[in-house]
Amino acid sequence: MVIKIHQACSTKNALFYNERKVERQKACFYHSQNLPVVNPFLGDKNDRYKIFQEIEDRNTRVKKPGLHISVNPTVSDLVLLGDAGIRNEIGKLMEHLGYGNQPYLVYKHADLERVHFHIVSTRIDCDTGKKIKDSYEKEKTQRFIKSLEQKYGLSKDDQPEKLNYRFSSSSRNLKQNLESLFSQLNRMEFITSKELYEQALELFQVEIRRAGRGHLVFVTDENGNPIRYPVRMSDFEERPRFFSGQTYRHAPVENRYREPRLPDHFKRELLKALVYQLEESSTRRDQAGRKRKNKIGRKKGKRH
Numbered sequence: 001m002v003i004k005i006h007q008a009c010s011t012k013n014a015l016f017y018n019e020r021k022v023e024r025q026k027a028c029f030y031h032s033q034n035l036p037v038v039n040p041f042l043g044d045k046n047d048r049y050k051i052f053q054e055i056e057d058r059n060t061r062v063k064k065p066g067l068h069i070s071v072n073p074t075v076s077d078l079v080l081l082g083d084a085g086i087r088n089e090i091g092k093l094m095e096h097l098g099y100g101n102q103p104y105l106v107y108k109h110a111d112l113e114r115v116h117f118h119i120v121s122t123r124i125d126c127d128t129g130k131k132i133k134d135s136y137e138k139e140k141t142q143r144f145i146k147s148l149e150q151k152y153g154l155s156k157d158d159q160p161e162k163l164n165y166r167f168s169s170s171s172r173n174l175k176q177n178l179e180s181l182f183s184q185l186n187r188m189e190f191i192t193s194k195e196l197y198e199q200a201l202e203l204f205q206v207e208i209r210r211a212g213r214g215h216l217v218f219v220t221d222e223n224g225n226p227i228r229y230p231v232r233m234s235d236f237e238e239r240p241r242f243f244s245g246q247t248y249r250h251a252p253v254e255n256r257y258r259e260p261r262l263p264d265h266f267k268r269e270l271l272k273a274l275v276y277q278l279e280e281s282s283t284r285r286d287q288a289g290r291k292r293k294n295k296i297g298r299k300k301g302k303r304h
Contacts, residue, residue, distance in 0.1 A: 002072040011066035018107040019045040026111035034103040058129035069119040082187040167219040169227040179238040194242040
């Protein structure tokens with residue numbers, strides 16, 4: 001995770017920079033907070049700028065009142081945090097830097113063959129009209145990044161490629177692991193169609209087939225042949241998107257307007273990161289299970 005504060009900028013330049021990206025379909029409206037309107041993205045860019053301009057007109061002594069922050073997660077970070085996690089941590093970042101009560105807009109970019117986020121706000125306090133203190137912002141930002149790394153186990157670089165996670169005829173905890181896979185895929189906003197969801201499942205040699213009025217989930221070999229009894233879709237609490245009949249709302253439709261197209265190679269990198277995380281999760285569960293068994297064994301030994 002890399003977070004950069006762009007110093008000495010005007011709010012108008014920062015805002016219009018992101019708006020141009022949206023117009024070119026290189027970015028999209030992502031999130032907003034503390035705005036005087038329910039959905040500021042319904043108006044045009046001048047309407048959005050006026051919100052900040054009215055605040056800054058109260059203190060014209062500050063020559064560069066703009067706040068412009070870029071948040072650059074790795075592919076693994078995106079998988080670990082998910083869409084809700086990114087929004088939540090952006091809010092915590094703003095609070096950490098002293099801008100928690102300020103109105104701000106967030107844009108999602110995909111123009112550098114990776115996903116990153118830009119935050120636009122003003123350094124003029126919306127309540128007092130005074131400039132918010134910006135001392136030690138770099139140090140505060142680094143402390144925030146370290147807290148994220150500890151909280152989520154984030155790394156500075158993407159994890160090495162691992163693509164050997166497969167379900168087999170002897171896989172243990174199959175239903176639990178399949179639900180974990182569905183849960184992760186359901187959180188990935190770039191999977192926007194049933195076809196892409198099925199392509200993601202193919203990485204894990206999992207296939208969903210229609211059966212009467214419902215669906216069956218199969219684990220297959222490399223040729224697509226089932227290698228164990230299927231699991232009924234109705235047996236899962238967490239069901240795959242596009243097959244569950246449920247409505248998943250990651251964000252209001254208006255905020256997703258002109259969602260930037262992600263390059264195919266980036267989608268593949270996201271899926272690789274997902275494979276890695278599922279492998280790590282499975283390994284941790286196995287280790288925890290062995291520890292419990294060993295603990296129970298030691299207790300029985302003491303009794304004898």
